[in-house]
Amino acid sequence: MTHRLPGMAGLLFVLLTGLVEPAAADQVCAIDDSGREICLAAPAERIVALSPGATELLFAAGAGERLVAVVDHSDFPPAASELPSVGSHDRLDLERLVALQPDLVIGWVTGNPAEQVERLERLGVPVFRIEPRDFEGIATALERLARLGGSGAQGRLAAERFRQGVAELSAIHEAAPPVSVFYQVWDSPLMTVNDEHLIGKAVTLCGGVNVFGDLSRLVPRIDEEAVLAADPEVILAGGRGEESRGWLADWQRFPELRAVARDNLFFVPPSLLQRPTPRLLEGSRRLCDRLEVARGRR
Known part of the structure; x- marks a missing residue:
């Protein structure tokens, strides 16, 4: 009996180990x-x-x-x-x-x-x-x-499905003439995004050139003078909730801006662009459509 106990203990160990391994x-x-x-x-x-x-x-x-x-x-x-x-x-x-x-x-x-x-x-x-x-x-x-x-x-x-949709948008707009873009995240303080931000990547996907893309911060603060100096061809705004709350209308104070002169002031619901979710694809499609309108107004 004394010689069999180690074997039984070993068998028990194997059985217990077998119970644990599948769980892992x-x-x-x-x-x-x-x-x-x-x-x-x-x-x-x-x-x-x-x-x-x-x-x-x-x-x-x-x-x-x-x-x-x-x-x-x-x-x-x-x-x-x-x-x-x-x-x-x-x-x-x-x-x-x-x-x-x-x-x-x-x-x-x-x-x-x-x-x-x-x-x-x-x-x-x-x-x-x-x-x-x-x-x-x-x-x-x-x-x-x-x-x-x-x-x-x-x-x-x-x-x-998301990858396929992004690839399709990229294929459609990869050869599109570039359009300079200012994307407004907030009004007070005035804020935008750089090229590393997901919204910046959506702008690039659509053939846009973010006028503040080279700034170091993902969401930098800027001033009106910087926007006037950049003179973007398009101004895109998010907003509070699903409305722009007059952000775009406020730029009408500067008729010398190309975006204002050509009526290229566009709103995209922020939930479609400012949340990193599959709905960003729909937001990007709308952004691409707005830039295509701007190309047609040259």
């Missing part, structure tokens, strides 16, 4: 936009999104039904508005959030309060940080979120 193999892992690999024992069942963009990406990736909470201004798709809020993207109600017992939180790399997010992690809540900075980043975000949310096939399909 079943893990779902993805690398977030901060460069960290996040692994879950199984696809998340209870997800909290800490930005409107993250909410929209999760729905687009097919994992929207697993969302249990969002933050303020998460208004797309309409189903997102029905979910409870755990504060704003820059000030979270941690007590309420933790009470929902999420098994995954989708954070924004630069948009959420670092101290609160780190506290979540200390409490053992996995946080997957995203912040797409280009078109491909949106596609891979869809794929990664779908993997973590158990909707891999839907996410891959959504990503491929």
